[in-house]
Amino acid sequence: MLTVALQQGINGLVLGSLYVLVALGLTLIYGVLVQINFAHADIVTLGAFSSYFFTHALGGGYLPSIAVALLVGAALGFLINAAVFAPLRERGNELLPLIATIGVSVMMENVMLAWFGPIPYAFDSPYSDQVIRFGGIFFTAQSVLIIVVSTAAIGLLYAFMKFTFLGKALRAVAQDRETAGLMGINPNRLIMLTFVIASALAGMGGAMLGPVLVLTPFAGASVIVKAFAIVIIGGFGNVEGTIIAGLIVGLIESYTTQLLGPGLIDIVVFALLLLMLAVRPTGLIAERREENV
């Protein structure tokens, strides 16, 4: 009984760390720009497809394909910021960028659908089959890989934000863009950097999610819904909160799949999200801030 619970716990952490990778990108962008990139999901999907084609069509190794997906993600982040967010920055309407990215997302998904077709691709990573046994618990090498890579990426990002000058500059821009600009920081370049990092993480997450999920053009969409939930539960712009929330959601999903079946997971996660929004919209960890008008 305990081993089953532990096994599901491990699975939950694996899933959770992938969700964290995806959600971190969203929260970073929101933190620095107060905007949501709705096409974030599709960057995840394209990351997965890049990794797939690199390994299956070009015969490359799986590990290098993760790097490829990272680069693809970074490039997409660059493009979307340059084409959509930067031009709309002047307008001042806070919802137009979200709407524009909804359009981008719909476009990307359906272009992928036209190009790749609706039939799921069988994405086998060479690590999916290797099983490691620890006590009564089974890990696939893929799970270990996911946890190692995710933890490394998240750890690096965390260190970057806390200890490097650029990281602090990013947080400065998030808090007060004008003042940061006056301090000699170029907010636009930093915003671009944020996009690139966020989307690179998404691409990387896609590459690792590919073997785990059903790989279709809508793969990212199935994850994004949970990523939104995670970002809201953890608090928009709050890196620590997102990490904790992501792991929690992963655990919830892992435990409820056995009890409820996959269809109801979305309902549970979303009900949790709606509950969170009702009770504490700023997230688990963020403080409530009242503004003077």
Add this chain to the structure above:
Amino acid sequence: MSVTPAIFRASGLSKNFGGVRAVKDVSLAVAPATVFAIIGPNGAGKSTLLNLISGVHAPDAGTMAFDDLDVTDLSPHARVRHGLARTFQKIRLFKQLSVLDNVLAGFHARHRIPAWQYVWHGAAFRADRARCRAEAAELLTFVGLAGRAQALAGALSYGEQRMLEIARALATAPRLLLIDEPAAGLNAAEVEALLERIRVLRERGMTVIIVEHNMDLVMNVADRVLVMDYGELLFEGTPAEVQVHPRVIAAYLGAEP
């Protein structure tokens, strides 16, 4: 406590923002048809106090009464229906709407239209519309914006926008008007025009609470002045008393009391 009638009373108001005591135990009583000024150095808590009075923030402690009615827990929009209106320190006009549309929005609580006539615009609807527009035109003339009705609010000069905000607040037919730092950014002529209008409003029986930095304006129009410092009530009295009060001078100049 004095026994003079007060249109607005506050007792022991306090407000913290995450550890910062913005307002600490402030009490005041405002007599009807007077101008009551709240002054103090930057960060004294004046705007927070105004936000408490208008209901934007809920106080952590203390009570408020408007015409002897307890309004402590009343939301901002409910206070408007009792006759309280306000303007904002950072101008909050509907910049994408016309000058006229801004003022018309102020009539929200005063429409006399049966519900079904919102769908079928009958006689009462048309009469109400005519009445609102006529009164809006008067208000625009009062604040010196006659003839600018169709201009975009965002295209007005800063001083004109301030006056528009006042006209819009007046459209709610208030008995108590809160004005938040109206003279900021105005030139001398505009300040004089503002002063004139506040005097006229007082003559017509309006009570005005004004938060202000500009000492000249305050001394020239206020009946009573409340001085705040570090969230606390430093002194309350007539303008003449305030001008010579040593602690007030110290607070503004930063000397030790």
Add this chain to the structure above:
Amino acid sequence: MSNADFATAGRARWWGILAAACIIAVLPLIFRDSYWRTNLIVCALNVMLAIGLDFVVGYAGQLNLGQSAFYGIGAYVSTLLIMRLGPPFWPAFACGVAASAVSGMALSLFAVRLRGHYLAIASLGFAVITYQVLLNWISLTQGPLGIYGIAPPPPLALPGLPAIDFTDLANLFYLVAGFALLAYMLLDQLVRSPVGETLTAIREDEVSAASLGMNCRAWKVFAFAVGSAVAGGAGCFYAGFVGTLVPDAFFITESFTILAMVIVGGMGTLSGPVFGAILLTVLPEFLRGIGDLRLIVYGLALTLVVLFMPGGIAQALRVARSRLAGSSPRQTAGAEP
């Protein structure tokens, strides 16, 4: 604007409505084949969905991504009522509309403290949950297998006239388009009254609006109730029109499609989304190519409009009209440089 100007504008609007009614009357006579008549009905449904959404998004300023859910709730509630309990069509229709309205109010009450992005995600969450419920509650909705054999509205017997049979697509079009026109007129009247002023004020600045006596929470709930009621009505007609009900028809993509119609048409104008709905319904017919080219077109149109002409077709028409009139598009009365 003087009262005389208002009278003129009012009369112009009535002429516009009359023109629309005439066009509606004539369309099935021009398009006699069932393929195009089907498209016309879809147009009418989309018009209802779009103007309902515009009321919430364009006027009240609430980014509602849950319109697909209200569409589906109206369809399923009315259909299930008829099939399980057997009331006649019109009471079931009323229930479907009411169910959607109540759902909309619930979502809005729930999300009432939420700022733009949070509300958008909450409404998306609601749409996802609704879809999953429709998909998974098999004992109630038959899930992905769907409900078959749904009858169109029963024949309408008006005194002195032969009964109007709604299995005839032309008659069904008149019914749906008639309702769409009624819905438009209702929303138009509301928007041109202090109700519209209130919603606009709330959209522009809620703190300001509250300082003028507006109960922002109540009005947002009202806007949602109206917008989702209209969507629910469209859903009830959809069920009888298509004859089959599957959850996939109400997937969240539908929300994005309706949003695209509103934005492309011009949000906050009510007439814009009418054209947006018609354009985006009809345009793909001329682009008969790969299956989901339709959605690529919607996505592209949405993105381009937001980037280059955020006011949509309505803005383009305004610009064109003032260019033709020879004056500059900006306000002329005393604007500061």
